[in-house]
Amino acid sequence: MKVFGISLGFISISLGISLYIPFPQKILEPAPMVSLRILDRNGNLLREVLSDEEGRSQWITFQEIPQNVILATLAAEDSHFYKHIGIDLKAILRAIIQNIQARRVVSGGSTLTQQLIKNIYHFPRNWFWKIVEIWYALRIEISLPKDEILTQYLNRVPYGNQTFGINAASWFYFDKPPSHLSLAEASFLAGLPRGPSIYNPYFHFYQAQKRQQEVLQRMLNKGMITQEEYKKAYKEPLNLVAPQTAFRAPHFCDFVLSKISSKERRNIFFIRTTLDFQLQKDVEVLLKNYVKSLKKWEVSNAAALIMDNETGEILSFVGSADFFDSSHSGQVSGITSLRQPGSALKPFTYALALEQKMTAATLIPDTKICIRIKGIDYAPKNYDGKFHGFIRLREALACSYNVSAVRVLEKIGVESLLRRLKKLDFKNLNKGPDYYGPGLTLGDGEVTLLGLVRAYSTLARAGLFKKEKIFLEIKDTREKVKSFSESQFVRVFSPQISYIITNILADKDARIPAFGEGSCLSLPFPCAVKTGTSGNFRDNWTIGYTPHRTVGVWVGNFDGSPMHNVSGVSGAGPLFRDIMLLLEKREKKNFNFAIPEGLIGVYICPKSGMLAGSFCSGKIKEIFIKGTEPEQVCNLCPHTILAR
Numbered sequence: 001m002k003v004f005g006i007s008l009g010f011i012s013i014s015l016g017i018s019l020y021i022p023f024p025q026k027i028l029e030p031a032p033m034v035s036l037r038i039l040d041r042n043g044n045l046l047r048e049v050l051s052d053e054e055g056r057s058q059w060i061t062f063q064e065i066p067q068n069v070i071l072a073t074l075a076a077e078d079s080h081f082y083k084h085i086g087i088d089l090k091a092i093l094r095a096i097i098q099n100i101q102a103r104r105v106v107s108g109g110s111t112l113t114q115q116l117i118k119n120i121y122h123f124p125r126n127w128f129w130k131i132v133e134i135w136y137a138l139r140i141e142i143s144l145p146k147d148e149i150l151t152q153y154l155n156r157v158p159y160g161n162q163t164f165g166i167n168a169a170s171w172f173y174f175d176k177p178p179s180h181l182s183l184a185e186a187s188f189l190a191g192l193p194r195g196p197s198i199y200n201p202y203f204h205f206y207q208a209q210k211r212q213q214e215v216l217q218r219m220l221n222k223g224m225i226t227q228e229e230y231k232k233a234y235k236e237p238l239n240l241v242a243p244q245t246a247f248r249a250p251h252f253c254d255f256v257l258s259k260i261s262s263k264e265r266r267n268i269f270f271i272r273t274t275l276d277f278q279l280q281k282d283v284e285v286l287l288k289n290y291v292k293s294l295k296k297w298e299v300s301n302a303a304a305l306i307m308d309n310e311t312g313e314i315l316s317f318v319g320s321a322d323f324f325d326s327s328h329s330g331q332v333s334g335i336t337s338l339r340q341p342g343s344a345l346k347p348f349t350y351a352l353a354l355e356q357k358m359t360a361a362t363l364i365p366d367t368k369i370c371i372r373i374k375g376i377d378y379a380p381k382n383y384d385g386k387f388h389g390f391i392r393l394r395e396a397l398a399c400s401y402n403v404s405a406v407r408v409l410e411k412i413g414v415e416s417l418l419r420r421l422k423k424l425d426f427k428n429l430n431k432g433p434d435y436y437g438p439g440l441t442l443g444d445g446e447v448t449l450l451g452l453v454r455a456y457s458t459l460a461r462a463g464l465f466k467k468e469k470i471f472l473e474i475k476d477t478r479e480k481v482k483s484f485s486e487s488q489f490v491r492v493f494s495p496q497i498s499y500i501i502t503n504i505l506a507d508k509d510a511r512i513p514a515f516g517e518g519s520c521l522s523l524p525f526p527c528a529v530k531t532g533t534s535g536n537f538r539d540n541w542t543i544g545y546t547p548h549r550t551v552g553v554w555v556g557n558f559d560g561s562p563m564h565n566v567s568g569v570s571g572a573g574p575l576f577r578d579i580m581l582l583l584e585k586r587e588k589k590n591f592n593f594a595i596p597e598g599l600i601g602v603y604i605c606p607k608s609g610m611l612a613g614s615f616c617s618g619k620i621k622e623i624f625i626k627g628t629e630p631e632q633v634c635n636l637c638p639h640t641i642l643a644r
């Protein structure tokens with residue numbers, strides 16, 4: 001018995017002394033702001049990503065906390081705060097009885113000091129940790145003055161919606177500093193920490209308001225406010241700010257976040273991206289309205305991407321018509337999802353042909369041909385269902401004839417095209433040449449809109465490939481600028497070949513036989529453009545560029561259902577045109593494509609592609625890489641006339 005008594009005494013004295021161990025100061029330092037802000041190139045906030053543990057928190061000092069917030073908080077949580085020693089014995093006794101009745105920890109009887117400890121350490125909810133919590137609460141009361149404990153509490157307590165501390169809550173819910181809060185607002189906020197979810201004013205406003213009235217009533221009962229102040233606050237309407245759902249350019253922000261690991265994310269304070277939010281908004285409106293107008297053609301979605309050619313910077317990134325429209329899978333990004341490109345890869349087939357000594361004037365047979373794709377014999381057809389005999393390469397590409405494209409690909413080889421497409425970073429074209437066969441140039445392989453825009457911007461950049469750039473500046477939590485890697489320029493085509501392809505794609509006359517005169521692809525300024533339609537009208541593309549900007553547009557349905565007879569001119573074409581016109585209006589950069597050295601213009605016969613002779617009608621000027629221009633004068637025209 002005596003030993004027991006001595007032991008008990010020893011433990012009590014030890015515990016008593018242990019309360020005087022100074023409270024660790026480091027843990028009381030203000031928590032850092034750990035939200036990550038994604039901004040557009042001009043500093044407009046696109047999205048704020050909050051870390052799960054900390055959320056928003058902006059530290060303020062005791063002097064900055066107004067009296068009505070302090071009184072309302074004490075009334076709501078712990079009116080004896082300035083009298084007790086960290087724990088409220090009466091409240092604990094009451095809690096113990098309640099808990100025994102319920103056979104679990106239901107009621108804490110916590111003082112404000114205990115709640116602070118809870119918010120610092122996040123102990124599990126059981127009896128053991130409850131005792132530890134009390135021990136810490138007693139210790140912090142010995143270490144710190146009451147005002148400091150209250151300051152710590154008001155800076156750390158959660159107010160819901162990922163806001164922590166009265167300052168963040170005041171800005172979040174009422175868009176003002178705490179010093180400007182009315183009594184009604186202060187009492188409203190003071191009520192929230194009791195149950196941040198059940199009193200979430202954006203979902204349960206009525207409950208939150210009832211809680212506020214409860215707090216006001218207590219303030220009145222404790223003599224903290226007068227009857228008049230009570231009445232005024234009770235009646236005052238609460239003007240809550242709409243939740244700051246900064247959720248702009250959603251697909252783009254998702255894309256940005258996908259480039260940063262979650263580990264890196266913790267240390268990043270803000271990212272200034274390349275996006276131009278003003279432009280983005282304009283394109284979003286164009287796209288949304290356009291998709292609405294295509295409803296009758298069974299089109300439910302579209303995507304559009306704009307790239308700056310010089311730097312590869314992404315300026316606008318609209319992944320779907322409506323991100324929040326789940327009935328049409330609006331959260332799927334039409335920019336990064338894989339689809340069949342239709343004819344959109346043809347320019348690269350022809351660029352390789354130019355490398356292999358063909359010219360824009362080379363005659364290609366557009367006549368019936370049988371090819372084998374994946375073991376099945378297949379006779380490619382042209383979009384108009386006709387064959388066009390011998391046509392010049394310029395016409396074949398501009399009119400996007402399928403048969404001639406297959407003929408050219410057979411000549412250059414599927415393997416060499418595949419190799420070049422990989423250099424353009426079409427990663428998904430990862431099967432062997434036999435898998436695709438000549439169908440590769442007709443769109444039998446999956447690509448993304450982003451991939452197509454990268455590839456076309458390579459032509460706009462005189463043959464230099466560069467991966468897109470999305471970051472302008474990244475700062476860490478200490479506001480230090482962080483470095484990030486930027487992709488390098490890689491030569492994929494020569495400037496001369498890039499120019500000839502560009503010149504063909506910008507040739508309004510050459511495409512007339514297939515697209516008609518004055519089609520939506522004909523813009524009032526130099527613009528190279530190509531369309532594509534996948535099998536069964538599932539996807540429709542228009543990709544093109546001016547010297548400054550590359551624009552890619554996809555139109556289709558995310559569920560892969562076919563559209564109703566929509567072609568490049570009626571599907572993605574008009575939207576592409578509207579975006580190009582918008583860019584021209586904003587930027588006024590109506591320039592010609594720069595002509596590289598080493599090219600020569602020669603008059604040729606449009607029928608034979610040879611040097612124009614005196615018999616030839618409608619001779620045209622064609623561009624050649626010096627040394628590849630035809631040497632013989634046309635010998636076809638006089639004979640043709642004779643034959644007739």
Ligand SMILES: [Zn+2]
Nearest residue numbers: 605616634637
């Ligand atoms: Zn001729």
